[in-house]
Amino acid sequence: MRLLLPALLILGAATILPAQDKASVSEAAIMQADMPKTLSEFGFFDGGAGRPLPVLIAYSLRTPLFSDYAEKQRFIYLPPGKTVQVEEGSGRIIFPVGTAIIKSFGYDDGGGTLRILETRLLLRRTDGWTALPYVWREDGRDADLKLGGKRINVRFTPPGRTQQQISYAVPNKNQCKQCHSSNNAIEPVGPLLGNMEFADSRGKERLLRGSGYRGDKIMSFARWDDPASANVATRAASYLFVNCAHCHRPSGSASNSGLFFDEGHYPPANSGIGKRPVAAGRGSGGHEFVIAPGHPERSILIYRMNSLDPGVAMPELGRATVHMEGLSLLEQWIKDMPD
Amino acid sequence: MAVLAAMMAFSASAKTIIVVNGDDAQERLQEALILAEPGDIVEISEGRFRLTDGLSLDVDGVTVKGQGSQKTILDFSSQAGAGEGFLVSSDDVVLREFAVENSKGDGIKSKGADRIVYHKLRVEWTGGPLSTNGAYGIYPVESQDVLIDSVLVRGASDAGIYVGQSRNIIVRGSTAVENVAGIEIENSYDADVYDNVTTKNTGGILVFDLPNLLQKGGRNVRIFANIVINNMTQNFAPKGNIVASVPTGTGIMVMANRNVQIFDNVIGDNGTANIMVVGYRNDFDDAGYNPIPSMVAIWENQHLRAGWAPDFPGGAEIMNALGGNLPPIFWDGAGGDTHAPLIADKVAALNLGLTDIKASPLSASPSPLAAHGALPDALPQIILPESMEAAVR
Numbered sequence: 001m002r003l004l005l006p007a008l009l010i011l012g013a014a015t016i017l018p019a020q021d022k023a024s025v026s027e028a029a030i031m032q033a034d035m036p037k038t039l040s041e042f043g044f045f046d047g048g049a050g051r052p053l054p055v056l057i058a059y060s061l062r063t064p065l066f067s068d069y070a071e072k073q074r075f076i077y078l079p080p081g082k083t084v085q086v087e088e089g090s091g092r093i094i095f096p097v098g099t100a101i102i103k104s105f106g107y108d109d110g111g112g113t114l115r116i117l118e119t120r121l122l123l124r125r126t127d128g129w130t131a132l133p134y135v136w137r138e139d140g141r142d143a144d145l146k147l148g149g150k151r152i153n154v155r156f157t158p159p160g161r162t163q164q165q166i167s168y169a170v171p172n173k174n175q176c177k178q179c180h181s182s183n184n185a186i187e188p189v190g191p192l193l194g195n196m197e198f199a200d201s202r203g204k205e206r207l208l209r210g211s212g213y214r215g216d217k218i219m220s221f222a223r224w225d226d227p228a229s230a231n232v233a234t235r236a237a238s239y240l241f242v243n244c245a246h247c248h249r250p251s252g253s254a255s256n257s258g259l260f261f262d263e264g265h266y267p268p269a270n271s272g273i274g275k276r277p278v279a280a281g282r283g284s285g286g287h288e289f290v291i292a293p294g295h296p297e298r299s300i301l302i303y304r305m306n307s308l309d310p311g312v313a314m315p316e317l318g319r320a321t322v323h324m325e326g327l328s329l330l331e332q333w334i335k336d337m338p339d
Numbered sequence: 340m341a342v343l344a345a346m347m348a349f350s351a352s353a354k355t356i357i358v359v360n361g362d363d364a365q366e367r368l369q370e371a372l373i374l375a376e377p378g379d380i381v382e383i384s385e386g387r388f389r390l391t392d393g394l395s396l397d398v399d400g401v402t403v404k405g406q407g408s409q410k411t412i413l414d415f416s417s418q419a420g421a422g423e424g425f426l427v428s429s430d431d432v433v434l435r436e437f438a439v440e441n442s443k444g445d446g447i448k449s450k451g452a453d454r455i456v457y458h459k460l461r462v463e464w465t466g467g468p469l470s471t472n473g474a475y476g477i478y479p480v481e482s483q484d485v486l487i488d489s490v491l492v493r494g495a496s497d498a499g500i501y502v503g504q505s506r507n508i509i510v511r512g513s514t515a516v517e518n519v520a521g522i523e524i525e526n527s528y529d530a531d532v533y534d535n536v537t538t539k540n541t542g543g544i545l546v547f548d549l550p551n552l553l554q555k556g557g558r559n560v561r562i563f564a565n566i567v568i569n570n571m572t573q574n575f576a577p578k579g580n581i582v583a584s585v586p587t588g589t590g591i592m593v594m595a596n597r598n599v600q601i602f603d604n605v606i607g608d609n610g611t612a613n614i615m616v617v618g619y620r621n622d623f624d625d626a627g628y629n630p631i632p633s634m635v636a637i638w639e640n641q642h643l644r645a646g647w648a649p650d651f652p653g654g655a656e657i658m659n660a661l662g663g664n665l666p667p668i669f670w671d672g673a674g675g676d677t678h679a680p681l682i683a684d685k686v687a688a689l690n691l692g693l694t695d696i697k698a699s700p701l702s703a704s705p706s707p708l709a710a711h712g713a714l715p716d717a718l719p720q721i722i723l724p725e726s727m728e729a730a731v732r
Binding site: 151 | 365368392393396397421445451480496497551552578580624625
């Protein structure tokens with residue numbers, strides 16, 4: 001609580017202050033080949049994480065990556081006059097040079113107010129994407145570049161459970177790339193049109209304006225936590241795709257595992273069914289297969305999702321808590337598989 | 340030429356970034372590794388750096404240098420995140436003269452890191468052989484041109500030195516003690532493993548190929564002039580991993596590879612066998628995978644005692660039938676006679692007769708395996724880019 005008080009005061013004060021009309025995004029900060037020390041140099045926020053400029057396009061995901069129960073706010077900044085393209089089939093959005101993808105992470109302060117801890121940027125520069133992590137100051141007015149990452153003690157209450165305290169990890173710059181990596185180049189993970197939602201429909205309109213996309217080719221992702229949206233297997237596939245496939249695909253950081261959860265077509269073993277571990281070490285938990293159909297209790301996938309030990313836990317990064325709800329979905333899925 | 344030109348360009352503006360121990364060592368060291376530019380040296384001072392997270396390097400052409408493997412110690416006992424102690428994902432990197440201790444997962448991993456050099460490093464789990472130790476000590480994977488020279492690895496619950504899905508590899512002058520596998524070359528092409536000492540592991544040196552990986556069909560491996568003695572540490576690998584099936588007391592083991600040449604080694608005091616050539620006998624679902632080893636040649640090795648404590652199903656029965664000892668070399672018979680290893684060592688060898696890859700080990704019908712007159716042409720020596728050899732001179 002000691003940490004939260006100043007942030008609350010600032011939030012309170014901020015609502016009284018008139019918004020500055022002249023706030024605007026700095027295209028130079030996005031484009032130039034260096035690493036701005038503070039987030040404010042980009043001009044995405046007008047004095048605090050809770051005040052994104054209207055030019056930013058807010059979106060959310062039907063099935064998001066689990067990040068220790070943090071709440072996330074996602075924005076896209078498109079350079080004026082530039083348009084995106086939508087890849088047929090995958091729905092992957094191809095962004096123009098000058099784009100910024102902005103993602104803030106925070107927790108409820110216990111009193112219903114979201115306190116943002118960090119904001120991560122993906123900047124589309126002329127030579128490709130750059131990932132930069134920023135950590136908000138205690139006064140909430142600006143955030144500082146933390147190339148080396150940072151650990152922050154956080155208290156929060158997961159749904160239906162008691163309060164927990166964790167050592168929340170802000171990733172370092174290299175760790176950003178570990179997840180956002182395709183053939184060793186950085187790329188965005190989240191913006192697949194089938195998984196995106198826009199609270200403000202004009203946001204979607206603005207994002208797709210000029211793209212030529214007519215809205216008829218992309219299947220919506222199942223919502224992992226909504227039984228009405230799809231059956232268990234479909235929701236499990238959605239969950240694995242979003243939480244695992246950014247590394248577990250042939251072009252990703254876990255290519256060497258031979259375990260793939262992306263949209264490719266593989267023999268069952270490469271999807272985990274009856275697959276023996278390669279480099280799991282004690283991550284195997286003494287089990288023989290990644291997925292043992294009918295037996296979540298004998299499946300390495302479940303064992304690793306249920307662990308907090310850094311030598312065992314999957315995903316490897318950003319996992320200081322177990323995602324109990326995701327875990328039970330996958331347990332159900334494996335249990336339902338014919339033995 | 341492109342590589343050479345790049346190296347020269349690096350040196351024009353190269354600088355040394357010194358990182359000393361103390362407060363915020365984690366953040367400072369990680370920042371130095373991020374801010375380094377091609378050609379730079381990140382020099383880590385003497386001391387025990389108590390780290391809380393994995394470190395990583397993603398800049399080409401950087402050297403990370405300590406003050407010696409007993410003096411600069413990266414201590415991961417309190418590691419709270421990341422799957423390894425140190426991760427390298429860039430090319431032309433040299434890691435030298437420091438130690439990694441007690442990482443929660445692997446010790447040092449390099450993935451897709453071409454022309455990586457590991458020199459005079461120590462990776463150790465200081466509690467000795469425990470199943471709670473990390474899997475691999477030194478772990479290059481998916482890389483072209485790998486040099487591992489004069490390192491020491493102790494305590495890995497899988498392989499001390501593990502080279503996976505790579506090509507053009509040298510592992511030399513190194514010591515692997517009290518790991519499950521001392522040195523393992525897996526799903527890799529073109530490797531020389533020489534002048535190493537592997538002792539007190541479960542298995543000294545393994546050459547394996549596994550199904551369902553992006554690179555498979557492991558081949559062209561020379562294992563020579565190594566000392567592979569007393570690998571009698573009880574297998575402590577977590578079940579499920581392939582090395583958990585390595586019999587305690589294994590010297591050199593070849594599984595499902597082709598063109599493997601084993602010569603001029605001193606091998607002994609290994610209770611199961613000094614040299615073992617076997618097929619991959621688990622079920623698999625991979626049309627492109629060949630589970631049967633072929634063209635394995637064995638000559639001029641010096642054998643000490645072996646085969647008094649065979650640690651595989653049916654092993655004790657075979658040993659008793661043979662009068663209380665297995666010969667120092669055996670082949671499981673996978674694929675039948677055309678796949679038999681070519682042996683010119685002057686010791687007895689055994690064929691377990693398990694021709695069918697699906698046969699139960701308990702159905703073995705052992706027979707002597709004759710020495711073979713003709714050996715294949717020697718595989719060519721592995722040559723690495725000169726920049727890599729220069730880094731260790």
